[in-house]
Amino acid sequence: MNEAVEALAINPDGHYVDATYGRGGHSRLILQNLSAQGRLTAFDKDPQAVADAHQLAASDGRFAIRHQGFCHLGELGHASADGVLLDLGVSSPQIDDPERGFSFRRDGPLDMRMDTTRGQSVAQWLETAEISTLSEVIREYGEERFAQPIAKAIDRRRQERGPFRTTLELAEVVAGAVKTREPGKDPATRTFQAFRIFINAELEELQQALEASLQVLRPGGQLVVISFHSLEDRMVKQFMARHSRAVVDRRVPFAEPAPMALRHVRRVKPSEAEVQGNARSRSAVMRVAERTEAPA
Template sequence: MSTPLQHITVLLDEAVEALAVRADGVYVDCTFGRGGHSRLILSRLGPEGRLIAFDKDPLAIAEAGRIDDPRLTIVHAGFETLADELDRLGVERVDGVLMDLGVSSPQIDDAQRGFSFRFDAPLDMRMDTTRGQTAADWLNSASEDDIRRVIREYGEERFAASIARAIVQNRADGTLLHTTRELAALCARCVRTREPGQDPATRTFQAIRIFINRELDELEAVLPQAAARLLPAGRLVVIAFHSLEDRIVKQFMRAASSPPELPRGMPIRAADLPQPPLALLGKPVREGSERLAANPRARSAIMRVASRNNVRWGPST
């Protein structure tokens, strides 16, 4: 019998506290995962409360199906469909939106998903295994320029050009990539130097996973949807796990919480400027040292929180 894949929810209490859950509120968990945040939110809701949870992973949807609670609605879709799904469910506004980004430990530790170079497995990397192109399909058909761009931009890999060239050359010689170990071995040959303790394939695997799942595109799409659907004083809570995600979140929250810039010399006081849609709440939060010892994968997690001001904003407000 195989051991169940374990998952430690990152910033569990901190994220739910940041949502400021009201007993009769309506909340969205954009990434159900294995349900850690969702279960804690449900425990704080009263009979009139409601939680809508999204996930692309069929295994996450199956886990959500084990929760017998009429207050929970589970949506098998990427969170970039947030506005459309809320419309479908007849929900105009919500009291809070939580996003726990990235890939979960069960997904990484499940060899057959192809997210990790630690196992020899099919080179899949899809969050939603029921649809879309696998990593192997893409690598065995994409141009050298496209492969180089993805690995450089999403993985910040200095040796992206060498890796892309090797993939395309192998393809020309009749050698296609089918498994994680094959890609990891190719990266090991091409990456000449690496930070201490980091595998040569780390950045390439991250980059391909982000691309295959459109992770950054979806994040950029959902942030304005989520913020526009918040009720006044509603909370937007986002946990990011690498710099590319966090940069998007930080820039969005900063822009949405800044008053408009006006030409110099205009006779307008700062107090007279229109109120921005969001207000930043507190400083970014990281996982505590004790819990990092039990879950080292949380070391890069950073949580940012914003609150909706009482202003009209966006085409859907």
């Protein structure tokens, strides 16, 4: 948290965006660094997070919350923000609440929606998803080498005992289909990640938010992204690399290259002290880049 807010290089009078409010840790620290003229806008799809954020908004007029995913970032307008922070993935309160269905260690409804007010739950999707679709989702979003056996085991369980209803029902079937796993890693980890990413369209939304950040950030504004698995981090890395170099239009060889949109790209890993205090931070990667030219 401290490194992320520091990376924003906060101008006390500026406007900042916490695109994933969660339970407000980043937002509260950003507000501590803002003057009376500064502003902070936060996004979150989770109704519980939004309820928490409304309490903060009621006590601090510099803060506003939007019950939306960060794919709506572009609605803030061109060059309207001095910094954008995206803390990706599922939050600890979501994992720790069995009723949300994210945990494969605690039994609860098989939901996994970030926004429980709309869309299909994982249980509903599993009722009709074909084996080929299941296998593709598990392989692409979970990077799971046993995707096909898991998909077949899920289908066999549906045929024999009907629809899945709880997280432990799914975790048990997955564990039976996974032949080997890294020491200390639950067999259901990759499949649960895959279904969560798919049901919430997380990667599609991330791509939209990254592109929108180029329009929203003012020149000199900071883009800070914290990722927790390789699919997210690879997308962020490639995005920053693509926009941190001048682009030559090969169709017009004598034209001036299009200027790069980002610079000062850097990568930060959590310190040993942070990992010891928060084991879930061990897989985190933070990437930071600065906006250059004014948005088109």
